[in-house]
Each structure stands twice: as structure tokens, then as C-alpha cells.
Amino acid sequence: MRIAQVVPLQVAVPPHAYGGTERVVHNLTEALVKLGHDVTLFASGDSQTSARLVSGVDRAINFDRNVDAAAHHIAMLKDVYRQAHAFDVIHSHLDYLTFPFLEMTTTPTVLTLHGRLDAPESVRVYSAYPGANYVSISKSQKRAVPDIHWVGTVLHGVDIEDFTFYPNSGDYLCFVGRIAPEKCPDRAIEIAIRSGIPIKIAAKVDPKDEDYFDAKVKRLLKHPLVEYLGQVDETAKRELMGKALALVLPIDWPEPFGMVFIEALACGTPVLTCPCGSVPELLRDGVTGYVRRSVKELAALVPELHAISRAGCRAYAKQRFDTRRMALDYINIYSQVQGRRAPFDVEERSAAASVVAPTLPPGITGDQIERVALT
């Protein structure tokens, strides 16, 4: 199949550090090439890929506020759609900027939405294009806009073999990610203190979260059980997670997909978290660690972590979150949309929606999702 992958230009593919979307697209692109597909990657020129690279800009533009990324993206999309006839499918990760281009070609476009969708402007712009071919990265993500034309849910894949397996854990908990209110580092620290186990925190503070850091987190870092490492690189992050007793990330926001959960499992490290957003779809209470609503419950389960098999965690990740599974899921969706342009009118939408069966992530049944969510 002739496939175009179109990604944001802020970060190279694969990213050197932060860049969730670009990492996923890298994993997907490599897996599609391995499966024998003819893939063209539209990305920054400093990307490294087994696919054909079309440079959208010489070097990744980062998140410099003085550079207008959308202008670059519109120009790149023009280039993509000018040659749309050369592809069987265009897979865009550029979100709503892609919309006005959809009607320019009979080549179908698949859009994976990578972010949270519940902002009013998100609901509005997706609802303005209800008939595009949307893919969610978890079923939970779809809740804010359930009535647009979802063609499937594809959970992200990780190159599990690229992660070292740590069969034996160290004697500390870890928190990895961002110091942000929705990630709840304060709750993670409370779990560590309640259970009397040290916690290592590898996390960056974004400028917008500096006030939160100063007001709510800084003083907690002084506790003797807490070690704050700041931002660490990918290698250090993996080793830190691999040697931990558990990843403790008691989020309280509807995270559309928690990549770090899967990365911890790939290392063999169980996860302690709360049943928010995609968590019930990604994790399995008692198998991948524990999923509980309260800090108190999670702290009480720290001594029970020995009951979780680290080999089982890795096997679970490999079975459900391998890049090959992700690539096959997408190929299925690419085939499904062949020969049909997106129906752009609301009138056509209901007819189209009726022929699309809901897709469950492989290996997880609807029952399981409900069960875990209610634990």
C-alpha cells in the first residue's frame, strides 16, 4: 500500500527527547515498512526513517513562540495534497489543519487525534467536519465528541524489544513525566510517604506549570523519602523506571493515552495509578499493578507489589502494545476507507456511521474495560 504519514514539524522523527506523537509515528512508520508497505514520511528534514523522507522543513522548529508552526504546516499540507494521487491513503497527524484539504482529492485521509478533545474549540472544529475518517488513541478519548465519524481506535505501539527487561526491582518508587497538576506529583509523593518507600522523581516543569511547582510541589521535595532528579534523558528514564518497584502516576485527568505506562511495563515495572481517561483500557488491575481511585488505597497496595509478576507486565505489554499490532490495526483501517472519500455532510454521516463496527483494542473486551473502571 502507498501510504503518506504526515507529522508536526516541531520535533524530528524519532524525537531526541520529548515528542509523543513523533515517537508513535516513528514506531508506526518503521513497522509499516517492515510489513512491506511503500511509506512516505512528511516530517522535518533532520528525521531518520526507513521510509521515503520528504522534508517539510530543514530542521525541527521546536516550540519557539517566535516561529509560526501553523504556517509551515499549511505549506507542507499543500505539498502533500498536491501529490495526493500518488498515495492510496494519507495518514495525517496534523489534526484539524488537515480538514480543508480533505475535499481536494479522492485519496482518502485518515486522521489520528493525539490530544484531549474536550476543549470547546476542539468539539467545535471536529463537529464542523463530522465525516472525516477519525481514529482515536483510546476509546475514552472519544467521549467529548462521540458523534463524529470514528473509523476505529488504535492503541499506540512501542518497540518492546528496544526496552531492557529488569526482572528484579530496586527498592524505590518512581514518578516520571511532567510536574503538572493533572499528573499529581503531590499524590505520588503522598503514596511514597504513607507507604514509607523512597520515591525518585524525573520530571520537567513546563513554563506554564511553574506557579504550580512553586506553590504545591517544591516544599514536598524536601521530604527525606523524596529525590528530585529534574528532567532526565531517555536512557536514564528507562533505567530509572526499570529498576523501580513501581511507576506511581496517580493522574486525575482524562489522559487520552499514557505512553509512559506502557514503557514502564516494557521494562517489567508495574504501575500504580487511578482509573482516569484511557487507564482502564491500557492497564489491568492485579496484572499490570494496581488501579485505584484513592491515594490511601494505592499506598496500602505498595506492600502487595510483590504479587505482581514483572515478567507478566512485560508479556502483557508485548501482547497488546507491540508496534506490529499497531501497524496491522492501521492497515485494517486504511483498507476500510479505500474507495470512499469522507462524507462531508451531516446528512451522509449517519448513513456512513452505521456501516462502521466499533473496534475494541485487541485482547481487551468491553467487559474487562467496565470491570477495571469500576474497581
Place this chain on the structure above:
Amino acid sequence: MRIAQVVPLQVAVPPHAYGGTERVVHNLTEALVKLGHDVTLFASGDSQTSARLVSGVDRAINFDRNVDAAAHHIAMLKDVYRQAHAFDVIHSHLDYLTFPFLEMTTTPTVLTLHGRLDAPESVRVYSAYPGANYVSISKSQKRAVPDIHWVGTVLHGVDIEDFTFYPNSGDYLCFVGRIAPEKCPDRAIEIAIRSGIPIKIAAKVDPKDEDYFDAKVKRLLKHPLVEYLGQVDETAKRELMGKALALVLPIDWPEPFGMVFIEALACGTPVLTCPCGSVPELLRDGVTGYVRRSVKELAALVPELHAISRAGCRAYAKQRFDTRRMALDYINIYSQVQGRRAPFDVEERSAAASVVAPTLPPGITGDQIERVALT
């Protein structure tokens, strides 16, 4: 003529405070309605207009970093172009986000570019759509992308009658705008100090310019000749300018159009500035004040301000920058593009470009521009 005006949603039309583009579009819309045209304004729902208002969002969304303005804009543009057949012309102030919609209709679109065009991503995105119908707000603005399909230059218009004329000046200079390196408040203060005349500064500091303010401007504000008023409202700004001996704004960046120059002239207040960007097109040395390259030269001319007629300044503004003149210029352009869709391919561009005569701003000849620029 059935005209759609499409503006950004960050600020209501007319703006309560900051919002250059929205103020210009307000002036244009009111003047077009007065000329008997059928105008539809796509803007935030809290706008006030004599045209038919189509609300793009209930209330202006401001510049909140947590609101994704582009998502709102794409949704609004979809709505505009869905009903394109109802208009003879669509006049978009939404810049490159409009591009992918252009090909969806035979109704021609006119795009006024309001910003500086020399960033690499600007050059790139305009060059990707060389055949759109572009209008510049000064000839100087076009220099970064001379080879796209410019259909004209329309200098902004101000409702001169809405400004009080101050026939007699006070005994101070004023600086109005933003505390930003390109606006050169430090040079304005130096002019005041060199000439021994007090200066009042009414200016806001944007977050991105706080470091500049702290490092370069703060200490200068302590000088006994300097009075810093911070940000003031529109009424206070006009009174401050009207009673001033001169507006001193010795910019050193290619300002595409300096609205505040025209507002000062409308009050009868002359302008001291440098021949950057659009200045040679907007001002006339010896008539509207003085245009010189150096602080030293400008300071030396402060005692010569008495030679500038304040009534002449206002008459100059009225003759060249009235909203009716602006509206007639645009009607001319709307007529010119009737019956022709934009030529989207580079091949078509050169053919199209050859039929478009360069437009000079009224009352200013090419020679004058050169002469002032070299003063």
C-alpha cells in the same frame, strides 16, 4: 455588492482596547455599509456592527494560551465557505489559514495581510499559494514576498471625525505603543533628554518584552523629564497624543503600517520618526513632522516643530487616510477580481501578474517615497 468580511476571533469588532486588525476591519465595514453595500461580518458575537453579524464564537477569545484560536478559525472558515455562493467576494483577514479554502468556490477571495511578512515560514506559506488575491497594507510590506499575486496596496483608513482636533499643543512629547525593542522607547527618551522637553510614555509591556523592559528601559524612566503612564485606554491615549507637541516613535523595524502615526495626525499632532518600513509612504517630511534616520537629527528638530501646521497634519490625514478612501480602494479591488478565481499554479501566476498594474497610495508618488526614504 455582497461582501463577506472575515476577521480573527481574539478581539471584538471594534476592539475595546488593543486590536489593530479588528479596528481597521470595523472602519472598513462601516464605510462599506455607508456606501450601500451588503456586508456580512464574520466575527466574535460581542462585536458591534452596522453590517449583518455572523457570530464565529460567542465572545472574543482574547489571547489566552489555553484556547486554540486556530481551531475556532478553521471552523469559522468552513462556515464562511459553505455559503460562499451568497457573496460576490470574500475578504479574509485570517491570513494563510484561508488558503486551503480558496479552491472550494468560484467566489473570489481577497486576502489582506496585516503582519510583517519576512519570517521564513511567512515567505514559505505565501509562496506556496502565489496566485491568491493579495492586498498589502503598504508597499514596503511586500518586499519580503514580491513575486506573489498582489492585486493592490490599500493604506488603512481611520474615522478622522471621530478624533478631536487639538489646534494648540502642550509642552511635552509623547511615546505611545508597546515597550519593545523595535519601537525604540530608549531612543524616544534620548530625543526628549537631548532636546530638554519632557516626554510622557503610554505603553504596555507584553510578557515577551519584560526582559527588554527590565534591562534597557526601566532605569531610563527615572529621568526627571520622563513620565511613565503604563497602559492607558483609548480615550486617555487620544487626549495624551492630542495635547502633545509631537508623537516621538523612532522605530527601527519594517513596520508594515503604523496606525498610531495616523491617529496622532488626526489629532493635529506631528510625528517624529525614522524612515523604516511603511513610514515613507505614510508620512511627509516637513508636513507631518520630521522623518530622519538618527536620534541626533530628530532631537535637533524638536525646536522646529512650531514650523509644522497642526491643521495641516489633520488635513493631511483626512485627505489620505479617511475610511471612505479605504472603502473605495477595496471596492475597486473587489471589482477587479470579479469573475476570476485565483490562479493557483505557478504557471498561471506570471500571466496573471502581468495584467495587474502597481497601485500607488493616493497623493504619494514613487519619487516622494524615494526622496523621504533617503532623507
